[in-house]
Amino acid sequence: MSLDDIPVRVVAPDPGLSGNAWPLMLEIVQMVRNLLESGETSAIDLSALPLTPADKAWLKDRLGGGQIHVELQAEGLSTLDETACPGVWWVTHHDAQGRVLSELIEIAQVPELVKAHPDDIRMGCEYLEGVVSELS
Amino acid sequence: MQGPLIDSLARQGINRRTFLKYCTTLASMMALPPAAGRAMAEALAAAQAGAKRPSVIWLPFQECTGCTESITRSHSPSIEGMIFDMVSLDYHETLMAAAGHQAEAALHGAMKANAGKYLLIVDGSVPLGLDGAYSCIAGQSNLAALKEAAQGAAAIIALGSCAAYGGLPHAKPNPTGAVAVSDIVKDKPIVNIPGCPPIPVVITGVLAHFLTFGSLPELDKLGRPKAFYGETIHDRCYRRPFYDQGKFAKTFDDEGARNGWCLFELGCKGPVTYNACATVKWNDSTSWPVESGHGCLGCSEPDFWDAGDFYKALSMPASPLKTAAAATLAGAAAGVAVSFANRGKKGAAKAGHETATLSDLEK
Amino acid sequence: MSELQLLTWARGTGMDIAVAIFVLGVLWRLIEIYSLGRKKDLSAPRHAAGASGWHTIMRRSLPPPGMVQRSPVSYIGGYAFHIGLALVVFGFAPHIKLIEGLLCVSWPALPSQFVDFVAVVTMAAMVVVLADRINKPAKRYLSTLGDWFAWAVTFLPVLTGWMAVQHLLLPYTTMLALHILSVELLLVVLPFTKLFHAFTVFGSRWFNGQVNGHKGVPV
Numbered sequence: 084m085s086l087d088d089i090p091v092r093v094v095a096p097d098p099g100l101s102g103n104a105w106p107l108m109l110e111i112v113q114m115v116r117n118l119l120e121s122g123e124t125s126a127i128d129l130s131a132l133p134l135t136p137a138d139k140a141w142l143k144d145r146l147g148g149g150q151i152h153v154e155l156q157a158e159g160l161s162t163l164d165e166t167a168c169p170g171v172w173w174v175t176h177h178d179a180q181g182r183v184l185s186e187l188i189e190i191a192q193v194p195e196l197v198k199a200h201p202d203d204i205r206m207g208c209e210y211l212e213g214v215v216s217e218l219s
Numbered sequence: 220m221q222g223p224l225i226d227s228l229a230r231q232g233i234n235r236r237t238f239l240k241y242c243t244t245l246a247s248m249m250a251l252p253p254a255a256g257r258a259m260a261e262a263l264a265a266a267q268a269g270a271k272r273p274s275v276i277w278l279p280f281q282e283c284t285g286c287t288e289s290i291t292r293s294h295s296p297s298i299e300g301m302i303f304d305m306v307s308l309d310y311h312e313t314l315m316a317a318a319g320h321q322a323e324a325a326l327h328g329a330m331k332a333n334a335g336k337y338l339l340i341v342d343g344s345v346p347l348g349l350d351g352a353y354s355c356i357a358g359q360s361n362l363a364a365l366k367e368a369a370q371g372a373a374a375i376i377a378l379g380s381c382a383a384y385g386g387l388p389h390a391k392p393n394p395t396g397a398v399a400v401s402d403i404v405k406d407k408p409i410v411n412i413p414g415c416p417p418i419p420v421v422i423t424g425v426l427a428h429f430l431t432f433g434s435l436p437e438l439d440k441l442g443r444p445k446a447f448y449g450e451t452i453h454d455r456c457y458r459r460p461f462y463d464q465g466k467f468a469k470t471f472d473d474e475g476a477r478n479g480w481c482l483f484e485l486g487c488k489g490p491v492t493y494n495a496c497a498t499v500k501w502n503d504s505t506s507w508p509v510e511s512g513h514g515c516l517g518c519s520e521p522d523f524w525d526a527g528d529f530y531k532a533l534s535m536p537a538s539p540l541k542t543a544a545a546a547t548l549a550g551a552a553a554g555v556a557v558s559f560a561n562r563g564k565k566g567a568a569k570a571g572h573e574t575a576t577l578s579d580l581e582k
Numbered sequence: 583m584s585e586l587q588l589l590t591w592a593r594g595t596g597m598d599i600a601v602a603i604f605v606l607g608v609l610w611r612l613i614e615i616y617s618l619g620r621k622k623d624l625s626a627p628r629h630a631a632g633a634s635g636w637h638t639i640m641r642r643s644l645p646p647p648g649m650v651q652r653s654p655v656s657y658i659g660g661y662a663f664h665i666g667l668a669l670v671v672f673g674f675a676p677h678i679k680l681i682e683g684l685l686c687v688s689w690p691a692l693p694s695q696f697v698d699f700v701a702v703v704t705m706a707a708m709v710v711v712l713a714d715r716i717n718k719p720a721k722r723y724l725s726t727l728g729d730w731f732a733w734a735v736t737f738l739p740v741l742t743g744w745m746a747v748q749h750l751l752l753p754y755t756t757m758l759a760l761h762i763l764s765v766e767l768l769l770v771v772l773p774f775t776k777l778f779h780a781f782t783v784f785g786s787r788w789f790n791g792q793v794n795g796h797k798g799v800p801v
Contacts, residue, residue: 125253126253128247128252128253131247155236176240176244178504182504184244185243185244185247195239196236200235202235453754454749462694463694464693465674465692465693465695465697467675467691484676490754490755490758491585491586520584521584522590526589527590527593532680533589533593533758534676534677534679535593535680535683536680536683537597538593538595540597540601540684541598542598542601543598546601546603546605547605547606550607550610551609551610553606553609554610555613555617557614558613558617558618561618562617
């Protein structure tokens with residue numbers, strides 16, 4: 084069989100992709116493995132990376148959508164969505180005018196911002212105790 | 220995260236999650252890893268029982284107060300105001316309630332109590348003329364005040380182009396002998412945050428970095444934090460495609476200007492200016508000079524006031540030509556003088572011409 | 583001195599000095615040359631078709647018949663870089679602004695990407711012409727230090743200007759300062775080197791045509 088007989092298939096690259104998105108997938112896989120083995124949480128700051136909008140769309144598409152959608156109102160809307168891979172969260176922070184402040188992929192059981200801090204729980208507890216004591 | 224800071228922020232309606240969100244954004248803007256955002260939030264919030272907030276002393280010299288205006292007029296006071304909740308701003312003439320002797324007592328008390336540990340912020344240039352008499356506070360020249368305050372400072376932030384490079388007072392003919400902070404203080408770490416005024420978040424970012432890590436962020440060779448001054452305006456300008464194609468606005472409000480074409484011909488100094496205006500923008504990302512239709516002045520560069528007309532393109536002469544007329548006359552005169560000399564030579568050659576005869580040749 | 587201060591000097595004092603020396607030199611040499619005059623030719627003028635100063639200017643702007651085949655590099659390379667230089671110098675918008683600043687005249691600019699392409703062609707042509715000068719024994723033998731210097735002093739502005747716009751090697755501020763300084767060097771040496779042909783070429787051709795036309799010979 085000569086070289087000419089080997090079929091050559093040309094795969095056209097998706098327009099707009101820079102090729103920087105798929106190494107991120109490798110990083111995410113490694114971080115998820117770390118999460119499984121040691122419980123170590125991590126994050127990737129997407130604002131800092133040279134990604135085109137097509138890259139981000141590709142990444143979002145490959146990671147998929149999950150069951151959980153969290154909206155956080157904190158001087159502007161922040162959304163924290165679990166992807167199709169549990170433990171991998173897509174976090175977008177907006178300011179009060181709706182502009183994107185930062186975008187991250189967080190690898191954790193639950194993103195840091197969603198967790199309730201013990202001090203905040205304590206304050207809530209004091210308030211609830213007050214309500215209970217008023218009722219009784 | 221716990222501590223009196225979070226309590227005080229909560230009183231202002233800024234809860235823990237908002238604080239963490241802002242620190243994440245700040246870290247991202249400073250090109251720090253996401254984990255640094257959390258570290259920043261924890262370090263900024265942590266205040267062990269009995270420990271004091273870091274002391275910050277702000278000395279205003281030959282300045283216009285624009286730098287203070289910039290940081291206090293920031294529309295989302297949460298970021299910038301937060302920083303000043305995390306520190307103890309022990310002396311700031313515009314903002315403090317005390318005046319006169321009480322103010323001076325506060326200054327010297329803070330310097331003594333926090334010797335070696337306080338952060339010194341300076342805005343305005345330091346005049347050297349007339350032994351520093353051009354700018355005095357409480358009878359003490361700025362020069363003496365700077366030298367005294369610098370001794371006990373952990374680090375110095377030269378805020379604004381005046382403190383960083385001399386700024387407007389330093390412009391020709393510099394009647395007060397104004398110099399930069401770094402021209403006076405040589406033995407302390409100094410970070411220059413130039414700009415006329417600087418963008419608020421740059422000030423915040425540097426303060427946050429110092430408060431979190433106890434050190435100044437990475438600086439370029441003019442002492443500016445690379446996180447914000449690493450690229451030129453031109454390199455991040457959204458009108459760059461028009462520059463590359465050669466589509467320039469010729470006057471303000473002409474057809475090209477209305478189409479958002481490049482402002483190079485209207486004197487934009489973007490290509491030679493390092494700042495974050497094109498990405499971070501002003502007034503909470505509302506706009507910035509080029510987006511509003513005016514060329515960049517180059518206000519974060521040394522001696523930008525003397526770098527040629529603000530409205531003359533970079534390819535044009537920076538100052539009117541002074542010697543062209545004299546050179547024309549001199550050239551004409553030289554030419555005429557040489558031509559007379561040449562005529563003289565021709566005449567002499569003609570007069571000295573000796574006819575040769577056959578007998579001459581046979582000699 | 584910071585980068586911006588160097589650039590401001592180049593655009594300010596440096597330009598002042600360079601333009602002054604240029605104007606001084608050009609006037610001096612032009613007056614010196616043209617004041618020499620010529621002895622009047624007392625013979626009766628002959629008339630021949632196509633024999634005059636203007637005809638010679640036109641004729642010598644084109645290669646003599648057969649010469650392009652014999653010396654393609656000299657002619658094609660020469661035309662390429664001269665035309666290229668003219669297009670880049672007089673067609674690039676920032677340069678037109680400079681001339682407007684100095685002489686208060688301006689004209690529409692060429693698209694910047696086209697000028698960019700022309701600059702590359704100009705530099706390529708100049709390199710080819712230089713290589714030919716080094717490789718051809720006769721040309722090499724005839725070349726003096728003045729020739730190499732004139733080439734360098736003409737090549738540097740095109741190179742540094744192109745590198746500045748492309749953001750190559752050095753930060754833009756420094757590259758632009760180097761570009762302006764290299765142009766100032768060119769201005770300062772132009773009146774005193776063979777580059778002065780920029781001002782004398784047409785006068786010289788006209789004169790040759792006129793003198794020989796008087797004798798009835800088209801040159």
